């Protein structure tokens with residue numbers, strides 16, 4: 431008989447298991463994969479952006495729907511405490527652009543190793559290749575779990591920390607939703623979020639690999655501007671990705687299928703239309719005897735030039751000194767208003783997080799215990815909470831895991 435069984439060895443589960451064990455609890459962690467922390471290893475492109483060095487209110491604001499639910503967890507175990515926690519386990523951290531926090535070693539392996547050490551040194555029993563199928567309940571109180579290979583374990587408390595549906599190759603394939611539903615919990619339908627977007631325009635794949643910095647992308651739904659993001663984006667073989675696109679994707683998924691969804695890219699947001707026109711006039715004066723296709727090298731990355739030339743109303747071989755004012759003004763419009771039509775997303779397969787999950791209304795935010803079943807706890811992405819990029823999702827998972835570890 432265990433004091434706590436943790437189902438899922440991700441960020442939330444490992445933190446909860448180790449923390450409960452520091453308090454003398456007998457803890458068993460069951461992980462479906464052959465290793466714990468498989469998703470953690472690929473976070474932040476293998477560098478693990480574990481949290482964000484901003485104040486708690488800002489972290490909460492980065493959870494667009496249910497940030498308030500995390501208020502108690504984040505104040506109980508803050509970003510500062512998380513960094514301190516890892517420092518004590520020998521993992522120093524550093525702050526980068528956008529207050530993103532990474533291990534100084536730039537290695538997500540160090541984060542996973544530290545969490546394993548935290549669990550092992552405090553006596554957590556870890557069983558790998560153990561996929562939990564059901565949580566057993568008697569008189570509205572948990573009694574144990576049963577695995578897919580029909581093993582039964584008993585416990586007074588059970589934490590479901592199996593993640594959402596995003597990036598299922600790491601183990602998070604939505605198992606938690608069925609398990610929670612069987613126990614009477616409401617599950618908000620899930621959608622992929624922070625996910626690359628597919629576009630219609632056939633010129634976009636030609637730009638594959640092109641990373642644009644300091645641009646703005648505006649999301650336009652049925653002709654109305656919804657949201658604008660400034661920063662970095664990337665062209666891929668299917669469409670667009672990169673930080674500002676991933677952020678906008680959270681809104682995109684709400685409109686897919688029923689609405690016209692466009693992105694408008696401003697390639698030169700630092701310049702007013704007049705300043706950009708002046709800039710073009712200067713470049714055109716400098717290259718007045720060249721053909722149009724050879725006149726944009728000072729303004730644009732070389733990969734983008736043939737596409738802009740193709741999309742503009744100016745013939746590629748027209749001599750620059752013959753370009754009319756109207757043509758130049760149309761070019762200004764194109765450079766500040768490059769349109770992309772969104773046709774879909776790359777789905778759960780490539781999503782960073784899941785929108786939706788176990789309804790927060792049925793979970794006590796101070797303890798993360800179910801309001802329906804005694805001794806049943808939830809933490810991490812399996813709950814209907816999700817944030818933008820920047821280390822907020824992992825901070826949320828770690829804080830929730832800590833709270834459960836402290837409450838069982």
Ligand SMILES: Cc1cc2nc3c(=O)[nH]c(=O)nc-3n(C[C@H](O)[C@H](O)[C@H](O)COP(=O)(O)OP(=O)(O)OC[C@H]3O[C@@H](n4cnc5c(N)ncnc54)[C@H](O)[C@@H]3O)c2cc1C
Nearest residue numbers: 438440441442462473474479562592593601810811821824
């Ligand atoms: C490519 C990528 C990069 C990311 N980068 C960042 C980043 O840099 N910063 C950030 O803040 N967030 C990042 N995220 C998001 C972040 O990784 C997740 O939000 C976070 O890992 C969620 O933690 P969790 O513990 O809830 O779930 P997970 O980390 O998904 O862990 C759940 C665990 O449960 C196990 N499991 C599932 N079903 C069962 C079952 N039936 N029985 C037993 N075990 C089971 C899974 O195998 C898995 O190990 C990234 C996500 C992806 C996909």
